[in-house]
Amino acid sequence: MIFASWLGKLDWSYFWHGWVQFGGQIATVGGALTILAALIYFKKLGWLYRNWLTSLDAKKIGVMYIVVSVVMLLRGFGDAIMMRLQQILGSGGGHGFLSGDHFQQVFTAHGTIMIFFVAMGLMFGIINLILPLQLGARDVAFPLLNSIAFYLYLAGVILVNLSLVFGEFGAVGWLAYPPLSELAYSPGPGVDYWLWSIQIAGIGSTLSGINFLVTILKKRCKGMTLMKMPIFSWSILATMILLLLVFPILTATLFMLSLDRSMGMHFFTADMGGNAMMYINLIWAWGHPEVYVLVLPAFGMYSEIVATFSRKRLFGYTSMVWALMAICVLSFFVWAHHFFTMGAGGNVNAFFGIMTMVIAIPTGVKVFNWLFTMYQGRVHFDTPMWWFMAFATTFLIGGGTGVMLAVPAIDFQVHNSLFLVAHFHNTIIGGVVFGYLAGIAYWLPKIFGFKLHERLGKAAVYCWVTGFFTAFMPIYLLGFMGATRRMEQFDPALQYQGLFIISGIGTAIIGLGVLLQVVQLGYSIWKRKELAAGHDPWHGRTLEWSVPSPAPEYNFARLPVVTERDAFWVAKHGGPALYSGPFKDIEVPKESGVGLVVGLAAAVFGFGVIWQLWWLLPIALAVIIGTLIKQTYVEETERIIPAKELKA
Amino acid sequence: MSRQKYESPTTNAVGLGFWVYLMTDLMLFATLFATYGVLRGNIAGGPAGHDIFSLKLVFAETIILLVSSLTAGLALLSAHAGRKTRMLQLLVITGVLGALFLGLEINEFRVLLADGHSWQNSAFLSSYFTLVGTHGLHIFAGLIWLIATVWYALKRPLSPRFMQRLTMFSLFWHFLDLVWVCIFSIVYLMGVLA
Numbered sequence: 001m002i003f004a005s006w007l008g009k010l011d012w013s014y015f016w017h018g019w020v021q022f023g024g025q026i027a028t029v030g031g032a033l034t035i036l037a038a039l040i041y042f043k044k045l046g047w048l049y050r051n052w053l054t055s056l057d058a059k060k061i062g063v064m065y066i067v068v069s070v071v072m073l074l075r076g077f078g079d080a081i082m083m084r085l086q087q088i089l090g091s092g093g094g095h096g097f098l099s100g101d102h103f104q105q106v107f108t109a110h111g112t113i114m115i116f117f118v119a120m121g122l123m124f125g126i127i128n129l130i131l132p133l134q135l136g137a138r139d140v141a142f143p144l145l146n147s148i149a150f151y152l153y154l155a156g157v158i159l160v161n162l163s164l165v166f167g168e169f170g171a172v173g174w175l176a177y178p179p180l181s182e183l184a185y186s187p188g189p190g191v192d193y194w195l196w197s198i199q200i201a202g203i204g205s206t207l208s209g210i211n212f213l214v215t216i217l218k219k220r221c222k223g224m225t226l227m228k229m230p231i232f233s234w235s236i237l238a239t240m241i242l243l244l245l246v247f248p249i250l251t252a253t254l255f256m257l258s259l260d261r262s263m264g265m266h267f268f269t270a271d272m273g274g275n276a277m278m279y280i281n282l283i284w285a286w287g288h289p290e291v292y293v294l295v296l297p298a299f300g301m302y303s304e305i306v307a308t309f310s311r312k313r314l315f316g317y318t319s320m321v322w323a324l325m326a327i328c329v330l331s332f333f334v335w336a337h338h339f340f341t342m343g344a345g346g347n348v349n350a351f352f353g354i355m356t357m358v359i360a361i362p363t364g365v366k367v368f369n370w371l372f373t374m375y376q377g378r379v380h381f382d383t384p385m386w387w388f389m390a391f392a393t394t395f396l397i398g399g400g401t402g403v404m405l406a407v408p409a410i411d412f413q414v415h416n417s418l419f420l421v422a423h424f425h426n427t428i429i430g431g432v433v434f435g436y437l438a439g440i441a442y443w444l445p446k447i448f449g450f451k452l453h454e455r456l457g458k459a460a461v462y463c464w465v466t467g468f469f470t471a472f473m474p475i476y477l478l479g480f481m482g483a484t485r486r487m488e489q490f491d492p493a494l495q496y497q498g499l500f501i502i503s504g505i506g507t508a509i510i511g512l513g514v515l516l517q518v519v520q521l522g523y524s525i526w527k528r529k530e531l532a533a534g535h536d537p538w539h540g541r542t543l544e545w546s547v548p549s550p551a552p553e554y555n556f557a558r559l560p561v562v563t564e565r566d567a568f569w570v571a572k573h574g575g576p577a578l579y580s581g582p583f584k585d586i587e588v589p590k591e592s593g594v595g596l597v598v599g600l601a602a603a604v605f606g607f608g609v610i611w612q613l614w615w616l617l618p619i620a621l622a623v624i625i626g627t628l629i630k631q632t633y634v635e636e637t638e639r640i641i642p643a644k645e646l647k648a
Numbered sequence: 649m650s651r652q653k654y655e656s657p658t659t660n661a662v663g664l665g666f667w668v669y670l671m672t673d674l675m676l677f678a679t680l681f682a683t684y685g686v687l688r689g690n691i692a693g694g695p696a697g698h699d700i701f702s703l704k705l706v707f708a709e710t711i712i713l714l715v716s717s718l719t720a721g722l723a724l725l726s727a728h729a730g731r732k733t734r735m736l737q738l739l740v741i742t743g744v745l746g747a748l749f750l751g752l753e754i755n756e757f758r759v760l761l762a763d764g765h766s767w768q769n770s771a772f773l774s775s776y777f778t779l780v781g782t783h784g785l786h787i788f789a790g791l792i793w794l795i796a797t798v799w800y801a802l803k804r805p806l807s808p809r810f811m812q813r814l815t816m817f818s819l820f821w822h823f824l825d826l827v828w829v830c831i832f833s834i835v836y837l838m839g840v841l842a
Binding site for chain 1: 660661662664665668669671672673674675676679680682683686687690691692767768769770771772774775777778792796800813
């Protein structure tokens, strides 16, 4: 019965939904074909394959992560523009241009893409670029695993975009609460696209977590004890501990929801003893620590940036480490604040409310440490520092509204309102996005050898900050006025339209900021000779600034020896030399197509489950397992860069 | 490097990475255990644990898996002693015992399905099949790994690379044993007691 059809649930009717969707289909397919055609026309396909797709150099993998994330950022931002436009039209008495079902798919896709495929992608991208350099290591602990993890992330990206072309996406919100997300209420393939795109990408994240944790614990250069490690590396250590503890929960939870949908099980269904609240507990036991997985690396980046541009040692290094670890632990005890209205009772809500307020303390410690680092420093206001100052003010407001929401009595009033939407955008844009953009502006010179154009960058910061406040302050107000989230229509008598229009204008200003950044990147590439960075463009403090820009494949011609925190700064100011002794041959990992094969097979596997093409699953699994077993027979996984070349 | 002392296959980078992987797998099982714990009473008018579990069968499964863990450990010791033939023999015994365990479990599932106790019948049965089945899938993956390991070792010397992999396989197999002990206690023993 289960093999009734070789084509599973595939059906031509899934190709046509309407003209708005058709635009998305054309954009996706057209974009992919244009890139492919350009690669073939300029005969770059082989170059791409040899130099990038099969590369195991962490920096190249990092660049690929960032490129894919930025493409997904543009898509997620497109979704945001559609929502703003729809709510402007839908609050003034019109129907707008999106149907209810389509609007639901758009906000589901927006949240899913922004968290899993933009924020996570940018995070892994920047970690890949900088972490080994900061630790004085030549590479990550497991280069091939790194490549496999990237391609699993890419498989998720492929599935999400495929849903735009063929079929539909979930219409259930970014965390797909059951019973709505169960087969009985969402019979189409949309929820399955959601499930399997993030399932596969999530497994990739776990593999990356193992890789970076071991990299930090095992690959640090000589003399770099944990307490001499740069704070960015510390923040990644905390992040990876969190990630490794919570991503398996996500994997298991998605697995169970998938079993409900594909095998007729009853974990979270509304009948046969299923318990939907179990899902909501589990998904937030992952989901709340996930917020810190995203923001702790940003905190690490701010710590590096503030110290560098204040020309001062980071204030309170030890307290920073303790704050990171405290957040790491406390973030496990706050998950129920996402559903105070569940009815768990006053004592449970009081506990989670108080814990939520407690976690603001280590975060506050960090903010004060940054401010005291600036105090009496010689502060240089380059673009990354502007991002920091934009963050410090914006995040403060986001944190403040967070503490408001932590009070169960207030939460009962604004639960699931646009106030909540404004709050988490306030923290995620102000904290995570500004941080990652700061990190990119700060570290890109190390990877490509040129700085980004300064004035265009500052103009972009201006647009992002004013755009953000124009877009989201009205959303706070609407929430207070009682506007519920995830609505595509409002009664015009409520008079919400004016605030929605202001919010739309804010979104347009953010759009201008994004455009300026695209222009900035293009202009900087064009003028790269004038903007050439040199090895230490910011007067940096940590090891990555001691090597040439762009950093060589092997990172360090000779491995550094470290005696102090801020080792490069100390060395520049008369401390002991970082590099001494003779040059030796260096082993670097050989190119490998294993990750590409495994990732594509995983995408095929996901496609098979989504459309119930069961015969496809053993084939895809056999390809993955066969490829991995075959890899165990490869003896030569490294090639040698001889010492003679290094001295030249 | 200052830490250039000898690092064993369980404490070097690869070994540490594998330990960390095992911990993530443990979190996955913990989630399934928690779900089972919450849903085990939700029998929706169907059978409860004490209606369908047979302790005799589960006891046999447990003994088989524990012995296979012992032979896996002995295989690793033989490899350290350089006795390759003995190691291969012990690995084959481990594999046979693992396959036997899996066969018994599949048969148990088959009987339950034949009696009309499918995973579609209640939340309790869903969580039971998923928890025990996920362990079974791990055993299956371990068997594939074992076959690949034996095949690799047939014509090759016991290189450090091979010893690393054998150590990790052994860890994995003991880990599954540990998870099984939890399944035995929490699912079967507590199920029959209730």
